[in-house]
Amino acid sequence: MPKQVTVRLTEVAKSFGETRALKKCNFEACSGEVHAIVGENGSGKSTMAKIMSGVLNADAGEALILNERILTPLDAKRIGLATIFQEVLVADEASVLDNLYVGCDSFFSMRTSTEERAREAQALLDRLVGHPMDLKATVGDLPLSVKQWIVIARAILRRPKVLILDESSAALDLDATLRLHEEIDRLRATGSTVIIVTHRIAELVRIADRATVLRDGVTVGQLQKHEITEANLLALMTPADRRLSEAANTSGRASQGDRTIVLKASDMIAQRGGAPFNFTLEAGSIVGVAGLDGQGQDAFLRAVARILAPFGGDVHIRSEDGNEMAAVHSLLDAARLGIVYVSGDRKREGIFPQQSIFENLAIGIYRRNLGPCGVIRKSELRKTFAREVDRFRVKMGSSQNRITSLSGGNQQKILIGRAFANDPRVIILNDPARGVDLGTKRDLYRELRAFADRGGAVIYLSSEIEEFLGFADRVDVFHGGSVFRSLRAHEIEEEAILAAMFGQSKAEIVEFTTERKVH
């Protein structure tokens, strides 16, 4: 099949008020190829994907899909372009089947029969999810990962000529990602164009035929298959002044001296039916927390921060003077005793979308700056705000702009700044780097390490194993509701963590992954 250009963007620009999301974007993708768009957060990847799908229109330049201009999502659907967005967009009350075919019919008639649909959907979904699915099940009752599959399957069922995946594998674990790749291969073989927007470098090295790199709204380069390496991508993505080799691996661990325990959880039952376990956190240490979806690690973090009460057990933190352990019974106890919680789900439980950037950070420290009758003392706030913005190199316009004018990574920096502004003693982070670019991650690792070196302690949950390497002093891997294995610094490596996540020894997992790769 001769390759033809299916997607072409020429000199595309797009601004949102003062924020210039895309400045100059040139892009070209062909039929039968997997083309990755890579860049840090705020580099304009998602904007680019939205322009291709007709959700946004370019301010300048031209975007042609299959030689047509796309102005609305409806146009995109008509010519055979499907997009899987970052958000998991499902109707919770409807059945799996209805969710898969939503929007397929005209108002009065159905295009295909229900039986035909069910057959087609069943085959695809079983293949994606990896086990037989009930199409009549209500989507709201299904786990997040299955919802993600529904969104993916919905797009694939349209038999798209162009498929755009915008960070769609973020919620998928390793095994699932491999199944997704098989599906992408299948589409490529039928001559479709697959465009992947991602920051998971490992993923695109494996699957992409070509990669286009975006930096600050400008397409800075295109790599062919053999050129797609981690080093090349990073070199293109990072501006020259930041091209330092200060990645996670070099942030360095603190010296292993004798350490006092700052936080202790005893006889914890984080998840219904989980076995009780103990957990200790030493001053100056960064403890990683890992696990497959729903193995209790998330509930454990919430229990320590007292967002939810655990099913059993209690949490103690060393008092400020260091002599006794104080019990943490409520969220306010936790805040008073210096425990802060940062969520990776910033849209839902982090930001106040209608408030300014300043307000979004300051809201976390008003309580520490109250005079009589709850009057806020503002003088300190400005200083603290400036300090945190500086610390995390937040890229922003006026501090009075709404927080939503920032890119996702910068929003997250403001939220982490909110946590730091409280001068905490223990920082609990629940997958904070989800959907965040490399630069932000580096800044985050650096600051967390500095925090630990000053005597603080960090609990860091991540869904990406790579994050722990060279960063965490210990990784507690959860399986079946409690800590399955606690890995010391010298034992922290990808295979070992992965093995523990599956509740297995390291040897077995090495075999498992090599087998999958051969596939």
Add this chain to the structure above:
Amino acid sequence: MTTTVTASPSTSTARSNNLQFQRSIVIGFGLLVVLLIAGAILVPGFISLRNARSILLLAAFLGLASLGQTFCALVGALDLSIPYLIGAANILFPSLLVAGLPAWLAVIVVIILGAVVGSANGILSFRLQGQALIMSLGVGFAIVGAVQIYTSLGTQFGGTVFAPIPAWLRNISAFNGTFLGLPIPPVVVIWLAVVGFTIWGLHNTWFGRSIYAVGGSRTAAARLGISEFSVWTAIHAISGAMSAFAGVLLLGFSGGGFVGVGDPYLFTTVAAVVIGGTSLLGGVGGYGATVLGVLVLTVLTSLLVGLGLDFPAQQAIIGLLIIPMVAIYARSPHIRNQI
């Protein structure tokens, strides 16, 4: 601000994304000016000290009654019990006077009762959030009914309660009332003080910021240890107290307790909030905006009365005003303009 770390592409950073809200303020002012000009041209004597005084007097009552509604709107709630609490206070207060309570004590009792009913309303509507609207309406009905039963028990007055109103209360709310010798009804001065304090408080106190936080994102607020329940209860209590207060002041204005005195405030308190530009979905707006909405509504009513329109025509026109207002501000920016 000196907090810009990387050079921002455009230096006119003062133009903020709160444009949406600022625009509603500009439109409100524009509307007010247009109405005043129209009044000056069409109605003889519209721009006069006399008329200004009567507009401000009526605006003060509406403004005080709208304070609670603004707070409720800021967290995404609506308090439909306001008109009934006004009516209930309006007949309860004189009957307490008849029962022999000193006037100052009766005022305090009525306001406290208003706050208690308000917080009960807040607790109930918080527990049953899907039905919060009908819940506040139900609480209002129950209270006004109860007070009517109480007031008609001891007296033969029924719906209207007569009692000797203290002269100071008459002076506060009367059209020809004076404040420190100036020809300004004291209720206007009270209102202005409340306006100043509320606007300042919303921005400079923990309670004020908590209201915006809960209205903006209840989950994010909960993570910061802000109790949605406390905020919700407190603002309903304030709303109840302000309604009761407005009911007492209206008695000084009208001279006789009448249970239906609050009825117009069902629509006008919500309308003032919406015209001012506070989103009924929560998180955006403020009392300053509502003050603007109150003035627009009152000036418009005065203009329509001056033009000789009867009550149904006034109602129709004010009703129609709401549609373009909602269309202008209540929309969130289109997805194309969001990141």
